[in-house]
Amino acid sequence: MKKQWKLGAAVLLLAAALAGCTSGGKSDKAAENGNANNSDISAPWIGTKNTTRINTSDPVEAAVLVSQTLWTAQSEGSRPSSVVVTDVNNWQIAAAATDLIHHPSNGPVLYIDKDNVPQATLDELKRLNPKGADSNGGIQLVIVGPVSDNARKQLDGLKLKTDQIEGDDPAAVAAAIDAYYAKVAGELPMGVIVGSSDSPEYTLPAVNWIAHMPEPLLYVSKDKVPDATAKALEQRSGKASIYILGPESAVSADVEKWLQAYGTVTRIEGSDPYDNAIAFAKFKDSSNGFGWGITTPGHNVSFVTTDSPALAIAAAPFSHLGKHAPLLFTQNSGMPDSVMSYLMELMPKYKDSPAEGPYNHAWITGSEDSITAKAQSEIDDMLEISPADGGNPHSGH
Template identity: 45%
Template sequence: MKTHKQLEQFASKPNSYNDRAGVNLKTYDTKNVSRLNTDNTLEASIYTSQMIWPATHDETRPGTVILFPNKSWSIGLASVNFIHHPNNGPVFHFDSEGVSEEVLNEIDRLQPKGNSEGIQIMVMGDITDHVNEQLASYKVKSLTAETAAQFAFKVDEEYARLTDEYPENILVVSSEDHAKLFSLVAGYWIAHMPEPILYVETNGVPLETIKALKKRKNPNIYIVGPEKIISKQVEEELSMYGSVTRIPGDNPVDVSIEFTMFKDQDSGFGWGIDKPGRGLSFISTSQPELAITTAPFSHLGKHCPLIWLDQGKLEDSVYHFLAKIKPTFQDSPQEGPYNHSYLMGSIETISYETQGIIDNKLEIVAESDGGHH
């Protein structure tokens, strides 16, 4: 258990900076931080795919690749549920012109094995004849809907059909654009665990969401975000269909930290991260869609939750959270445990200075001032 003095020390900000640190860099990785050095969501999805699925042999090939329309973050977020088993695959986007050559090349590299029903590619949203032609050599399934709430309902239904059960833990998020940063926090969790999201609005619960809730018997409903995003009125309405818990926070950064630390011991829901030896993913609030295409980092490897960086910078709340999970050792740093993080975004979006601070805050240090000799 860290003392108050240690927590204050670990949460402290640097006193001085070296303005030459980012000059002539040969690598954008540091010892405790791996960076995906791009702000392009398509590039990020391919980097993620290649890091998570080497595809060198059957055990490292994905089952099903997920494609979603790049103009709809709400469809993309709901689609993330399919990253999990039995699909076990990356998520890419397509646009009005079709599936890009880069994505087609990556799918060819992956050689997806197919899920339990042999489906190699799941396409979300309406697709053109051209997309059908592009994917003609694969076994494809598509999922369409007219609204975000209807789409989330269909994802829930399809996942339950694949796994023969409706999960009892459900995340409720807003589908409205002003709520995007709050809602996207849930994506990393539903890629990590087979638990869906359902959509509401600030002051209303769509019929499709109610219909999905009624398929369960007293489910555990977790609202992500404050009352200004999902009102008390909606919370009360949802309580008619199950047990409701809100994961609060005044802003997206605080919600991401609250979610990362939250754990419901009775249901097993939540990351519950308040000790060292963890993986984390950091994304700037200026590049929110990266939270969709990099979500597989929560599915395999270090199983990372998402922490927002406000416009690419570290807030006080992040400093204090990192202090809580700072690893310490008694005799030798080889004892561990170790923290590691992924940083999603370019040097222009998240500075090398910020990366250096995160790297240092994740570093294992001596429990006492005696240090390691």
């Protein structure tokens, strides 16, 4: 990892302040040299009035920064109960593991390499000092998926009470996570999200929901339901509420029909990954409360690009604490038309004064090589509160 942060409370505040001061990418030294493109000050976070950027495209770093943003670990209440670690190179297993972010674990997903634990992850686990989940026998660390003897030795050196969900088959591990969560929480969720293990661009919006609520993510391929997924659904005794995420190009009509044997099936889909994420952010099942149902102003969203599943998973905790956010996809240099239109639907309007609110906000995960400063500015503009009559937004100030 390129940068390491050993952050106490004062350093956290200083880093945030420096991030704001350097969001234009220009340090005092750069100004003296007439070079606005170089900065001597690292900016882990870059903020605008309506957005906050996790300023790295390294998934290991991003997971640590998200953790530091949400779990300050300055008091008993700001420490997680347990933390999940999983292989950064297996997006399917990592995505399913975000189900364990939710209570009673109340902790982030951090990344390891199957053969090694990055120093930044070790340092963050020490900083968090997880309390132990009461309903899970005081477990402080849950390893999900395969791990080498060397990586396990590194983790054991932290002397945390550890559990492991083993396996390297994504469908089987996802089913094991479903059973593990039900045991720890004391209840098997009847709702289930089914996504394609071959199409992260359609499946990944699920991670923010399962980090926010208890429903799991189970896997199918386009034309097949794995035995492990079928067995997990059988546990619902025909009463499952199954939500397929993605169009028929990701999960076929035959699989949809087959799933009907296990309960009611609803497909949530869009014509491309951008539309698909929007469709999920808008969806609400009035019969049981499943889904974000975000169609009005006064909300938070989380932006990543489609080309880094590990970054999207690192950002999943933004739906669990703070301004709970669904996942949206955007492009490197700006929003697709469909995303722009959706933010226009969410744009806050005021009658007399912008102090009325409500307000929108966005998390952006990735450095400027992933999502440019211009794209961040565009998102910021589209989230700004505006007068209902369409007049000058600054009139009356």
